[in-house]
Amino acid sequence: MTVHAKLAAAGLILAAVLAGCSPGGDGKAGDGSATAPSVAAVSDIRTFHIGALEAVALQDGELDVHNDNQTLGLGHTPQEVAAVLTAAALPDDPIHLFIDPLLIHDGDRQVLIDTGAGGAMGTGNKLVQSLASAGVEPGQITDILISHSHGDHVGGLVDTAGALRFPRAVIHISAAEWAFMQGDTAMVDLVRTITPRVRTFTPGEVVVPNITAVDIRGHTAGHTGFEIVSGTERLLYIGDAMHHSVISVERPEWPIAFDADSPTAIASRQALLQRAASQNLRLYGYHFPFPGVGHVKREGDGFVWVPET
Ligand SMILES: [Zn+2]
DSSP states (O other): OOHHHHHHHHHHHHHHHHHTOOOOOOSSOOSOOTTSOHHHHHHSOEEEEETTEEEEEOOOEEEEEOSSSSSBSTTSOHHHHHHHHHHTTOOSSSEEEEEOOEEEEETTEEEEEOOOOTTGGGOOOOHHHHHHHTTOOGGGOOEEEOSOOSHHHHGGGBOTTSSBSSTTOEEEEEHHHHHHHHTOGGGHHHHHHHGGGEEEEOTTOEEETTEEEEEOOSSSTTOEEEEEEETTEEEEEOTTSOSOTTHHHHOTTSOBTTOSSHHHHHHHHHHHHHHHHHTTOOEEOTTSSTTOEEEEEEETTEEEEEEOO
């Protein structure tokens, strides 16, 4: 199977899986309306620092995938998946994933990393509301960094009418991922809309000041992480190198339906975990429990996720 065929297949699986899923329930209003309770407005962001930079963990929504041997842990029974989740005191079905875009304030720049699903896939479409909680209007975003072109990362680039949601922002995406996205028939309208705003980069490039693109292969054709550095501090945004804070960290060798090139993605995941634990790297997991910031530590023969409190 060609890489493109695999990506197409993965996209179909993703769409099919998510079509059968319900949004995660947190009891909060989920459409960004002005009637949302004020408690949500103050609890849907988390501010932290990376050296002199201020970072804000945002929330776009949540999604649940069924423990049905179709998504996480391919080739393993739902009972095996359930055992890992239960040992971590998590419900075993459905499997809960978060959508946590990241905002970086850097002087005059307001940098948004990934844009949520834009309301697709049964998610909450909460990003604009979350940004408002951080005091940022869509028109103030100067740069958008895209890890890859799956719908839960690029869906929020446009509003429900299909117009640019962040009209002033330069949209940074890796050259490999942009080439793939331009060939994706499901992305024709989105590609046409964002083309005037796109600037491509290659792995290792400083995309915007203090943020460097990191090649993390396997998930899609040009999947990219981002290393954010200020002074002696740094944070690695891992994109979809890992999806679940327990399954992906404790069973990195388990295939995932969303990975286009599964062997490469598994190798990337294992290498990332080794490096993160050895170097005590601070990580940001887009699909990890909000606010997604933490470290990986060795435990026994494997690893565990330790969120920052
Ligand atoms: Zn994703």
